[in-house]
Amino acid sequence: MAYAGGEGHFGDLQNAIYGAGLSGILPTIPVDFATLEKRAQAALPPHVLSYVQGGCGDEWTQDQNAAAFRHWGMVPRMMVDCTKRDLSVELFGQKLKSPLFMAPIGVNGIMTPDQHGDLAAARASALTGVPYCSSTLSNDPLEKVAEAQGATPGFFQLYTPRDEALAESLVKRAEAAGYKAIVVTLDTWVTGWRPRDLNTANFPQLRGAVLMNYFSDPVFRASLPKPPEEDPAAAIRAWAAVFGKVLTWDDMPWLRSMTKLPLVLKGICHPDDARRAIDTGADAIYVSNHGGRQANGGIAAIDMLPGVVEAAGKTPVLFDSGIRSGTDVIKAIALGATAVGIGRPYAYGMALAGAEGAAAVLRAILAEADLLMAVNGYPTLDAVRAAGAQRV
Ligand SMILES: Cc1cc2nc3c(=O)[nH]c(=O)nc-3n(C[C@H](O)[C@H](O)[C@H](O)COP(=O)(O)O)c2cc1C
Numbered sequence: 001m002a003y004a005g006g007e008g009h010f011g012d013l014q015n016a017i018y019g020a021g022l023s024g025i026l027p028t029i030p031v032d033f034a035t036l037e038k039r040a041q042a043a044l045p046p047h048v049l050s051y052v053q054g055g056c057g058d059e060w061t062q063d064q065n066a067a068a069f070r071h072w073g074m075v076p077r078m079m080v081d082c083t084k085r086d087l088s089v090e091l092f093g094q095k096l097k098s099p100l101f102m103a104p105i106g107v108n109g110i111m112t113p114d115q116h117g118d119l120a121a122a123r124a125s126a127l128t129g130v131p132y133c134s135s136t137l138s139n140d141p142l143e144k145v146a147e148a149q150g151a152t153p154g155f156f157q158l159y160t161p162r163d164e165a166l167a168e169s170l171v172k173r174a175e176a177a178g179y180k181a182i183v184v185t186l187d188t189w190v191t192g193w194r195p196r197d198l199n200t201a202n203f204p205q206l207r208g209a210v211l212m213n214y215f216s217d218p219v220f221r222a223s224l225p226k227p228p229e230e231d232p233a234a235a236i237r238a239w240a241a242v243f244g245k246v247l248t249w250d251d252m253p254w255l256r257s258m259t260k261l262p263l264v265l266k267g268i269c270h271p272d273d274a275r276r277a278i279d280t281g282a283d284a285i286y287v288s289n290h291g292g293r294q295a296n297g298g299i300a301a302i303d304m305l306p307g308v309v310e311a312a313g314k315t316p317v318l319f320d321s322g323i324r325s326g327t328d329v330i331k332a333i334a335l336g337a338t339a340v341g342i343g344r345p346y347a348y349g350m351a352l353a354g355a356e357g358a359a360a361v362l363r364a365i366l367a368e369a370d371l372l373m374a375v376n377g378y379p380t381l382d383a384v385r386a387a388g389a390q391r392v
């Protein structure tokens with residue numbers, strides 16, 4: 001049944017769903033965020049849910065991130081042949097089927113009952129071709145996560161430790177494991193004020209979750225009097241002491257010297273910071289306010305994207321924070337993003353059905369994006385950018 005026009009498109013999922021419905025089969029993973037979140041809310045242990053769902057302060061910025069997409073609108077073009085759509089992008093020398101990627105989520109490890117959510121996320125990436133940016137915080141070592149990503153390229157997100165030798169060790173391991181870019185997160189040397197987690201006195205990392213990249217690291221291990229297996233409490237304390245280096249522009253030569261891989265700075269929101277990042281050697285800018293988890297009171301991330309895109313010129317701009325649907329993805333592309341990160345939505349899919357659940361969420365987002373392009377007369381992402389989005 002080739003009703004939606006064209007074959008082999010992400011939007012074919014729609015036909016598959018309606019077709020299955022004729023035999024009484026319904027999607028097991030909701031295709032919209034609101035229903036998905038409700039289902040995940042019921043499925044997750046309360047302390048995991050509050051950590052993932054929550055944000056900083058009264059969550060104004062987190063709410064704004066999603067709500068701000070509602071004041072950007074697009075104008076359709078008619079009489080354009082859109083039977084073939086091309087959502088592919090080239091990023092870090094990799095040809096990707098779509099502009100989506102999975103944003104780093106350091107507690108993926110505790111999102112699945114088997115506590116191997118990092119591997120589930122990596123398998124979702126292998127299943128869909130959507131790259132996974134895996135976090136430094138992980139229940140499985142980065143080498144195993146890379147392996148589970150199969151042929152899909154992966155990126156490694158670095159939380160820069162205070163111990164420079166440990167930072168260098170993590171980056172060298174990521175290079176050896178085949179990651180295609182190093183994404184340095186700038187906004188989290190300290191944790192933001194998160195009332196949901198504070199009121200329940202819950203911080204998963206201090207309970208020993210998701211620290212396997214440290215516990216498996218030769219430099220970290222050498223810094224401990226006893227191995228983490230023998231004295232986990234001391235290893236956790238050592239992690240807390242080493243976790244967050246305060247980065248300044250003075251560190252750029254060092255960060256740049258650590259790797260020949262593309263270097264991406266995550267958390268850039270100001271055009272001047274984007275210019276300085278590029279001038280000092282960054283290969284890509286990653287606009288994000290950490291999903292509103294780190295600082296409250298900030299402007300919605302999508303509203304900061306156009307200024308950074310303009311400042312970045314030809315340098316690729318990655319974006320996340322507030323993406324909840326395929327429509328949001330297309331709006332971010334229209335505003336100049338090169339690639340768009342999905343955060344909480346895929347984590348919720350994973351909470352419901354592991355790798356398959358996360359893959360289902362990504363496929364639904366891609367299907368909506370593809371069908372929007374089909375209807376709106378945008379056959380390519382360049383056409384999306386040319387059409388743009390207007391503030392309404
Ligand atoms: C539970 C959770 C854990 C996260 N852990 C990390 C992390 O380890 N490293 C990082 O750079 N960003 C982390 N982030 C931020 C995401 O990469 C991304 O910026 C954010 O989720 C985007 O917002 P959204 O979830 O509203 O789409 C985390 C986000 C969540 C929800």
Ligand SMILES: O=C(O)C(=O)c1ccccc1
Nearest residue numbers: 106137188190191290293
């Ligand atoms: O929960 C987060 O968003 C996150 O990335 C993090 C990681 C380590 C410490 C504090 C926050």
